Amino acid sequence: MTENLLILLLLVMLIVIAVAVHRLRSLFAAAMLFGLFSLVAALAYVLLDAVDVALTEAAVGAGISTILMLSTLALTHQRTEARHRRHLAALCTVIFTGAVLLWATTDMPGFADPESPVHQHLAPYFLQESASDIGIPNAVTSILASYRGYDTLGEVVVVFTAGVAVLGLLGGRRSSGRQRREED
Amino acid sequence: MQHDLILRIAAKLLIPMIMLYALYVQFHGDYGPGGGFQAGVIFAVSIFLYALVFGLPAAMRVFSPTLVQALAAAGVLLYAGVGVVSMISGGNFLDYGALNPGDRALGEHIGVLLIELGVGITVAAVMIMLFYLFASPIDADDSGGH
Amino acid sequence: MQHAPYWLVVVLLMVGFYTMIASANLVKRLIGLGVFQVAVFFLYILLAKVRGGTAPILEEGIALYSNPLPHVLILTAIVVSVATTALGLALVVRIYHAYGSMDEDELVQHDNEVESALAARDARVLQAPRKAESS
Numbered sequence: 001m002t003e004n005l006l007i008l009l010l011l012v013m014l015i016v017i018a019v020a021v022h023r024l025r026s027l028f029a030a031a032m033l034f035g036l037f038s039l040v041a042a043l044a045y046v047l048l049d050a051v052d053v054a055l056t057e058a059a060v061g062a063g064i065s066t067i068l069m070l071s072t073l074a075l076t077h078q079r080t081e082a083r084h085r086r087h088l089a090a091l092c093t094v095i096f097t098g099a100v101l102l103w104a105t106t107d108m109p110g111f112a113d114p115e116s117p118v119h120q121h122l123a124p125y126f127l128q129e130s131a132s133d134i135g136i137p138n139a140v141t142s143i144l145a146s147y148r149g150y151d152t153l154g155e156v157v158v159v160f161t162a163g164v165a166v167l168g169l170l171g172g173r174r175s176s177g178r179q180r181r182e183e184d
Numbered sequence: 185m186q187h188d189l190i191l192r193i194a195a196k197l198l199i200p201m202i203m204l205y206a207l208y209v210q211f212h213g214d215y216g217p218g219g220g221f222q223a224g225v226i227f228a229v230s231i232f233l234y235a236l237v238f239g240l241p242a243a244m245r246v247f248s249p250t251l252v253q254a255l256a257a258a259g260v261l262l263y264a265g266v267g268v269v270s271m272i273s274g275g276n277f278l279d280y281g282a283l284n285p286g287d288r289a290l291g292e293h294i295g296v297l298l299i300e301l302g303v304g305i306t307v308a309a310v311m312i313m314l315f316y317l318f319a320s321p322i323d324a325d326d327s328g329g330h
Numbered sequence: 331m332q333h334a335p336y337w338l339v340v341v342l343l344m345v346g347f348y349t350m351i352a353s354a355n356l357v358k359r360l361i362g363l364g365v366f367q368v369a370v371f372f373l374y375i376l377l378a379k380v381r382g383g384t385a386p387i388l389e390e391g392i393a394l395y396s397n398p399l400p401h402v403l404i405l406t407a408i409v410v411s412v413a414t415t416a417l418g419l420a421l422v423v424r425i426y427h428a429y430g431s432m433d434e435d436e437l438v439q440h441d442n443e444v445e446s447a448l449a450a451r452d453a454r455v456l457q458a459p460r461k462a463e464s465s
Contacts, residue, residue, distance in 0.1 A: 004335075011338035011372070018345040018365045027357055034361050041368050049385045049396035050375045051217035055209070056408045057371075059225040064311055064412050065364065067232060071318035072357060072419040076426040081355040081433075090351035098344040102337060110332035112381040114394075119380060123397040131388050134292040136214040139386040139398040140405065144219065145296040148402060149278040152299070153263055155406040156306050160260050162413035163310035167253070169420040170317040216387060221409045307409060314416045318423075 003047060004111075010044040025081045027073055035066035052140045188237075195237040202230035210304050214293070220300040224307025231312050240319050252313045259306025266298045335376050343369035356422045356432040360415055367411050374400040 017037045024030045038061025045054035073079065109116035130142040144152055210223035235243035267278040275282025280295020346369055349362025378400035386398035426432045429440055 008334060008338065011335060011342065014368070015338065015342050015345060018342060018349070021361055021365070022345065022349045022353070022358075027355065030358065030361055034364060037365065037368070041372070044372070045375060048375045048379050049383060050378065050401045050404070051385045051387075052219065052222070053371070053375060053401050053404050053408065055217050055222045056225070056405050059222055059229065060408050060412045061364075061368075063229050063232075064225060064314075065415060068314060068318055068412075068416050068419055069357065069361070071315075072423055075318065075321070075423050076432060078355075078357075078426065078432055081353065081358055087352040090348060093351065094344045094348045097347065098340055101340045101343065105333045105336040105340065108333060108336060111335050111376060112379045113332075114380050114383075116377070118377050118400070119397050123399055126398060127386065127388070127395055133289065134296065135289040136293060136296060137388045138214055138216060138218075139388055139395070140217075140401050141213050141219050141296065141300070142292075143398055143402045144405065145299050146280060146292055149267075149280075149295075149299065152303065152406060153267070153278065155410055156260055156263055156303050158410050159310050159413045160256055160306055162410075162417045163256055163313050165417050166314055166317055166420040169417075169424055217385070219405075221405060225409070310413065314413075318416075318419070 007044060007047050010040060010047065013040050014044070027079055027081060028070070031066060031069040031073065034069065035062045038062040038065065052138075191237055195233055199230050199234055202233065203227060206230065206308075210300065211297070213300055214296065220303025221307055223300075224304040224309075225311055227304070227308040228311035228315070232315055235315065235319065240316070244316065247312060249313070249316055252309045252316065256306055256309035256313060259302045259304070259309065262302035262305065263299045266295055266302070270295065336373070339369050339372045339376065342372070354434045356425065356434065357419070360418050360422070363418070364411070364415060367407075371404045371407065374404050 014037060017033060017040065021030050021033050021037065024033065038057055041061065042054045042058040045051075045057055109118075126139055126143055126147065130136065130139050130147075134142040134146050136142045206223045206227035209218035209226055210220060213219035213223070231243055231247060234246070266280070266283075270279050270282045271277050273282040273285070278295075278299075280292045280299075281288035282291065283295055284291030343366060346362050346365030346367075349365060350359050353359050353362060378397040380394060380396050383394040383396040384392055386395040386401065388395070422432050425437065429437055431437060431440070
């Protein structure tokens with residue numbers, strides 16, 4: 001029960017931080033606060049038993065994303081948002097979408113219900129058989145690397161492709177000084 | 185920042201520990217939380233710290249941009265290569281059990297270790313590459329298609 | 331009250347969504363996208379939770395674990411999300427260096443000015459031969 005209350009509290013904290021990030025006009029502060037947002041999210045993941053996800057979120061969200069955003073601000077010399085616009089159409093869209101989603105949650109199984117359909121199909125097999133199939137105690141690693149190895153290969157290729165795309169966008173002639181000298 | 189004694193000594197102490205922790209997360213991922221994705225990011229962070237304290241050119245001397253680009257591709261190749269080797273050994277693509285027909289569970293374990301290494305190398309290299317690209321100033325004469 | 335965590339996730343999702351639509355600044359929009367992504371991650375991770383379960387690291391004497399499959403999907407999604415965010419930020423840097431701004435209103439205004447200038451030039455070019463004919 002206390003665990004559930006803590007999870008709710010952390011989710012409320014995340015909403016508060018997200019609203020604060022939206023209201024902040026200083027982009028530098030918004031980027032820093034977004035790092036804090038990731039850290040609180042990682043804490044909530046730990047409470048939800050997703051330790052691998054928490055480790056990833058703490059390293060990636062709080063570390064790399066923040067550094068990349070601050071570097072972007074350094075490269076562009078823009079520190080503040082020009083102004084806030086009140087967007088009535090956006091507000092209506094968001095409220096309508098949110099209302100539909102809230103209505104949809106009434107059809108969902110209750111939170112942490114062991115009988116929910118998610119837990120009936122594949123998970124029992126993974127949890128019972130992975131120890132003898134693969135011999136690795138961490139079920140997340142055995143699913144990631146073996147049962148869903150094809151999927152993970154795709155994800156690694158996506159990361160690689162994104163890196164190559166950024167290299168194409170920002171690399172320019174900087175990373176190939178030798179080539180430039182040849183052109184001259 | 186390059187003349188700040190406390191920062192430099194603290195960084196010198198921290199960087200090896202971060203790298204060691206990255207290796208722990210990489211190879212202990214089978215038994216506890218961790219794996220290639222997290223280890224790659226943590227390893228990249230140690231290079232970030234080095235670049236922030238000692239300057240980007242110093243970091244680029246350790247891990248040259250060319251090396252980083254090659255490593256990013258090498259990780260993907262290692263991953264796919266394990267799949268190809270398991271095909272040659274008579275299994276399906278990425279069916280690690282075929283790597284060691286005598287004891288399929290051991291084969292799976294070896295396969296998992298190798299592909300996690302591939303994931304770790306690619307993720308670390310791509311993150312370092314992104315940092316290098318975002319941390320370097322942009323050439324004024326190279327601004328888009330104008 | 332059984333659905334309370336899902337309601338909070340929906341609110342978080344909508345805060346991110348609103349930041350994405352209503353902010354003019356492109357970096358702010360990417361932050362909004364990040365908030366939106368984290369909300370989606372939470373939806374999956376909340377579904378994976380089992381009452382009384384522990385983290386899915388198999389150990390003797392423990393019978394009830396949370397569902398590991400959503401954890402796997404989200405773990406890879408987080409790393410992919412940072413790679414795609416980096417791509418978006420790189421586009422922002424490029425846009426800034428081409429336009430001198432990363433505010434959407436200013437970008438649209440700049441584009442409109444360029445367009446009307448081009449249209450005016452085209453109009454002059456088209457009118458010039460007719461004048462020559464009439465004289």
